[in-house]
Amino acid sequence: MQCLYYADSAKILGGEQVSPYALDFERELGDNFPFCQDLVDGTVRHLTKIDALVSKYARNWTIERMSVVDRAILRMAAYELVFSAEKTPAPAVIDEAIELAKKYSTDNSGKFINGLLDQLKKERK
Numbered sequence: 001m002q003c004l005y006y007a008d009s010a011k012i013l014g015g016e017q018v019s020p021y022a023l024d025f026e027r028e029l030g031d032n033f034p035f036c037q038d039l040v041d042g043t044v045r046h047l048t049k050i051d052a053l054v055s056k057y058a059r060n061w062t063i064e065r066m067s068v069v070d071r072a073i074l075r076m077a078a079y080e081l082v083f084s085a086e087k088t089p090a091p092a093v094i095d096e097a098i099e100l101a102k103k104y105s106t107d108n109s110g111k112f113i114n115g116l117l118d119q120l121k122k123e124r125k
Contacts, residue, residue, distance in 0.1 A: 001100055003040050004072040035086075043079040050078045057119040069105040073097050073113055082123045090121045 003025065026033045043050065051063050054074050063071060077097040080088055094117045101109035 001069075001072050001076055001104070004043060004076055005068055007044075008068050008071060038084070038086075039076050039079060042083055043075050046079055046083045047075065050075050050083075053078055053082065053120055053123055054116065057116050067105060067109070070101065070109050070113065073100050073105070073109075074116060077113070077117055078120055081117065081121055082125075090124060094118065094121070 025036065029036050055063055058066070066074070074097070077093050080086070080093045081090060094114060097117055098110045098114050101113045
């Protein structure tokens with residue numbers, strides 16, 4: 001999430017520009033790094049489709065109006081729900097996204113993210 005947040009804030013969310021920032025977390029994440037690297041790379045790779053899906057379910061909101069933190073969480077969770085080959089159980093993805101929102105965003109973000117991801121999980125194949 002931090003990598004996606006930084007890249008979005010710096011307006012470099014796209015392609016190879018993000019990968020070097022993900023490497024900053026390799027030592028900290030240890031054995032979990034490949035999974036996290038997949039989340040970042042997959043989110044960037046499918047960003048246009050992810051933003052379209054999030055927009056589809058975000059009633060009265062646009063991607064641009066969302067906070068950078070909420071966008072990073074939603075994009076990452078949307079990738080994991082819809083595009084990831086790992087197929088982490090949907091409730092686990094949603095719960096983790098809610099926890100990230102509660103920790104790093106506003107008081108209302110957890111509810112907003114929960115409602116949006118609950119709808120977006122319909123896209124899972």
